[in-house]
Amino acid sequence: MEIWLPYGQVEVAVDIRAENLAEVFESNLQKLDDRSLYEILNSIEITEKSMIMLCDVTTATLKVLKSLMDLQKEKGRSKDTVIAVQKNHLKTVKKALEGKFENIVAIGEPLLDSGIADGFPVKVPKVFSEYRKVMISEVSFDPLFGFGGGPSSLIRAIDLKLVEEAFKRRLDDNPNPGSDTNASWFASRVAEEIGEIYSIEVLNTKGEVSNIFLGDIINAHSEASKKLYESGKKILHQPARAMVVSLSDPSKSLTLSSSLKSLWNAIGGLDEKGIAVLLAECSEGLGSEAFKLYVTNRLKLEEFIKHGKYVVGLEDLLYLKNSLQSHNILLISTLPNYYSETKLGLRTFKKVSDALDHVITNLGARVKLCVVVDASNTLLMTQSR
Numbered sequence: 001m002e003i004w005l006p007y008g009q010v011e012v013a014v015d016i017r018a019e020n021l022a023e024v025f026e027s028n029l030q031k032l033d034d035r036s037l038y039e040i041l042n043s044i045e046i047t048e049k050s051m052i053m054l055c056d057v058t059t060a061t062l063k064v065l066k067s068l069m070d071l072q073k074e075k076g077r078s079k080d081t082v083i084a085v086q087k088n089h090l091k092t093v094k095k096a097l098e099g100k101f102e103n104i105v106a107i108g109e110p111l112l113d114s115g116i117a118d119g120f121p122v123k124v125p126k127v128f129s130e131y132r133k134v135m136i137s138e139v140s141f142d143p144l145f146g147f148g149g150g151p152s153s154l155i156r157a158i159d160l161k162l163v164e165e166a167f168k169r170r171l172d173d174n175p176n177p178g179s180d181t182n183a184s185w186f187a188s189r190v191a192e193e194i195g196e197i198y199s200i201e202v203l204n205t206k207g208e209v210s211n212i213f214l215g216d217i218i219n220a221h222s223e224a225s226k227k228l229y230e231s232g233k234k235i236l237h238q239p240a241r242a243m244v245v246s247l248s249d250p251s252k253s254l255t256l257s258s259s260l261k262s263l264w265n266a267i268g269g270l271d272e273k274g275i276a277v278l279l280a281e282c283s284e285g286l287g288s289e290a291f292k293l294y295v296t297n298r299l300k301l302e303e304f305i306k307h308g309k310y311v312v313g314l315e316d317l318l319y320l321k322n323s324l325q326s327h328n329i330l331l332i333s334t335l336p337n338y339y340s341e342t343k344l345g346l347r348t349f350k351k352v353s354d355a356l357d358h359v360i361t362n363l364g365a366r367v368k369l370c371v372v373v374d375a376s377n378t379l380l381m382t383q384s385r
Helices: 034-042 059-074 087-096 150-158 160-168 182-194 217-232 256-267 289-295 301-306 314-326 337-343 352-363
Strands: 002-007 010-015 021-025 050-054 081-085 104-106 110-117 120-125 132-142 146-148 198-205 208-216 233-236 240-245 270-279 328-332 347-349 369-372 379-382
Touching (some): 010 352, 034 208, 050 059, 059 087, 059 132, 059 198, 059 208, 081 087, 087 104, 110 182, 120 160, 132 150, 132 217, 132 256, 146 150, 146 217, 150 160, 150 182, 150 217, 160 182, 182 217, 198 217, 208 217, 240 352, 256 270, 256 289, 256 314, 256 379, 270 352, 289 337, 314 328, 328 352, 337 347
Parallel strands (some): 021 369, 050 081, 050 132, 081 104, 132 198, 233 379, 240 270, 240 369, 270 328, 328 347
Antiparallel strands (some): 002 010, 110 120, 132 146, 198 208
């Protein structure tokens, strides 16, 4: 049977014999039509001296930002609005907005005291005191916070120390997407301390907008998370011995670290000693700082954990190391084998067919494979969970 799976900007054909195919999991989320998108965004009141923070930079959130700013321009309010993004995303956002808006700034360093969240001091950038705050984020499954978007996206955008504190509060060293976590609870307390933020939370499907949730940051995130969980949860009667995993949104597979965040959504349905085949082009390389430091021998994971240090992506490196003790992960990507195999312990293949041959050789000709077409929006779990 021929199944077409996303791989970067293209799709590749995967041939799986009918007797080897257990189940194909696809997202049932639909794209929001342009008229509905316009009506939702037009209902948002952007007042004078407003700052729109783009906390997650994805294909879908950029579309929402561009459409929202076009509406503000029509209403004659765009000059009073500042767009704030993390410094490393400035170039991407300016390009996406096609030079139509000049007031695009970096979010800045967290310098102003904003309260205490469960004993931890909260600091915010100076611009927070100067503007009415509107934030755009994307709800997603997240291995550390349970759900990305809303409070977790906020703290990732404004202060790495807050993420470090959230990381320290984890209960174990395994990914927990789709769960209520200590990290999520802490992020919500931070959001409450920061105060009024109008939230625009986007639900993405294949790089398009599927839905938008509006309101205060806590309630909008709760509604968005519930919708994602209800649409994405898939229960297996028994753990899969093997699975093929791909990502429908090309922006989610640009790097290894972003691709692994989606793999953790599926790994909960994999049997111990099972094999996961991940299709992730990784055209922009390793991604997070943690992976870059690790492959160049500048990060010793055990010492970082012991001393409470944190860099972006440390949780995914930790989850990968733990997962490789109980699962085999095969990677189809453009990454050099030196990084993926020698340094990170993954098994790499250039073609999906070669990876499937490896699966059958090791697990037998009768092995049943599950196929996850869009791991970003699919949460696999077994009945025991």
